[in-house]
Amino acid sequence: MYPYIHIILPSYTVMAFIGGFFSLVFLYFRLEKYKIEFTYFIKLFLVAMVSCLIGSKTLFIITKLPNLFSDFSIKNLILTILQSGFVFYGGLFGVIFGLYFYTRKDNSLKERVFRFAVPAFPLFHAFGRIGCLLAGCCYGKELNPHITILGAEFARIPVPIFESVFEFVMFGVIVLITHKKFEINTLPLYLICYAVFRFFNEFLRGDELRGIFFGLSTSQWISITIIIFYIFKILKLKINQSVCDD
Amino acid sequence: MNLNKKSKKEQIFFLLIMCVAFFGILCISGCDEDACVKWGSEDFNNGSAVGISIPGCGSCGDSILCEGCICGTTSCKFISANDDGFNLVACDQQYKSTDCGGCHSNRSCYNGCVSFDDDFSEETGNFDKGFGIFYGDNSESQNERMVGCADGCFYCGGTGDIMIDVLSALEDYLDI
Incomplete structure (x- = not known):
């Protein structure tokens, strides 16, 4: 007799599922405001998910390329692809490129889709980081001595909590902005804020398996690239404006 | 529709x-670096070993052995190996410990079946023939237990954590 079935659920996947579902429901209630049909929303979701998986895997594989080239074989190549994990930045850019590609033929639709979708990025990621905390991945450096906050003892810097709180705040800020000013594209704001936060947060992380190049992690290099990209973009805009004013 | x-x-x-x-x-x-199914297979002189590691999902064994496993399973490693009369089928369930606050300390519990048909060794005292099931966890040392039959005699007791050493060596060897 075996009257009970014991099921252990993986905390990361459960939190990612909760974050994903909340994000979808949140976006669902914005469909009317942004004049997007439900079936088109489903297509956007599928495009976003597929491109998220491809993007996050691709970036992870890129960080493993030096190892792959040092001992290259077809078997190692296949194993690297199959055994690679997921990284947030890869997933984020995968979604951005996927949505950009899918809506490339209609500029006004493209802008509308991004204004509509951006708040879901930090909302999903905020829950994902809680999953990281529970699963014990993406952890911080060791604390010596341990610290106790609200009765919970921490042996490491709770980096995922910092990131989760930051993402919830970003979600709130972006929702407020888009609620007040419908026309604003909040993607640059989110990317810049996240890049700055992630750059400094990386110094607190204790898992160095994500690739360290010249003393900085892959995520820090991506953060620097994002910041430089937007600095150039803002400068170009300023120069164009001053030329127009003249 | x-x-x-x-x-x-x-x-x-x-x-x-x-x-x-x-x-x-x-x-x-x-998720993250420890992600995705891994598998490996290697041939020895007189046998072979195959193993697969499945991350993330559910339990592969008796969860009663893993009390306090509130963080969930992070991987289940199934291993089958045979070498010169020694046969082993085992499941090693690995998970993060209860100190969840980003502490990342690995634990595991494991169980499996083993059979052996070796020549008797005076030096080590190994049995000629036997089979058994074993289980254990790494929450405390020397916690491994085995129930089985060796040379026609029933055996139930501690093993001195022999099998987890074998499992760990095979996991490293198979890179899973």
């Missing part, structure tokens, strides 16, 4: 179904 004309409840239910499907796929793939 025009989904645009469905009621809000039906549409949200549809979203839920999509989420379950997508995150089911994600569940198989796991």
Whole structure:
């Protein structure tokens, strides 16, 4: 007799599922405001998910390329692809490129889709980081001595909590902005804020398996690239404006 | 079927179904560096070993052995090996410890079956023939137990953590 079935659920996947579902429901209630049909929303979701998986895997594989080239074989190549994990930045850019590609033929639709979708990025990621905390991945450096906050003892810097709180705040800020000013594209704001936060947060992380190049992690290099990209973009805009004013 | 004309409840239910499907796929793939199914196979002189590591999903063994496993399973490693009369089938369930606050301390519990048909060794005192089932966890040392039969005699007792050493060596060897 075996009257009970014991099921252990993986905390990361459960939190990612909760974050994903909340994000979808949140976006669902914005469909009317942004004049997007439900079936088109489903297509956007599928495009976003597929491109998220491809993007996050691709970036992870890129960080493993030096190892792959040092001992290259077809078997190692296949194993690297199959055994690679997921990284947030890869997933984020995968979604951005996927949505950009899918809506490339209609500029006004493209802008509308991004204004509509951006708040879901930090909302999903905020829950994902809680999953990281529970699963014990993406952890911080060791604390010596341990610290106790609200009765919970921490042996490491709770980096995922910092990131989760930051993402919830970003979600709130972006929702407020888009609620007040419908026309604003909040993607640059989110990317810049996240890049700055992630750059400094990386110094607190204790898992160095994500690739360290010249003393900085892959995520820090991506953060620097994002910041430089937007600095150039803002400068170009300023120069164009001053030329127009003249 | 025009989904645009469905009621809000039906549409949200549809979203839920999509989420379950997508995150089911994600569940198989796991998260971060320790992600994704790994497998390996190697041949020895007189045998071979195969192993597969499945991350993220559920339990592969008796969860009673892993009390306090509130962080969930992070991987289940199945191993089958044979070498010169020694046969082993085992499952090693690895998970993070209860100190969840980003502490990242690995633990594991494991169980399996083993049979051996070796020449008797005076030096080590190994049995000629035997089989048994074993289980253990690494929450405390020398916690491994085995129930079985060796040279026609029933045996039940501690093993001195022999099998986890064998399992760990095989996992390293197979790179899973």
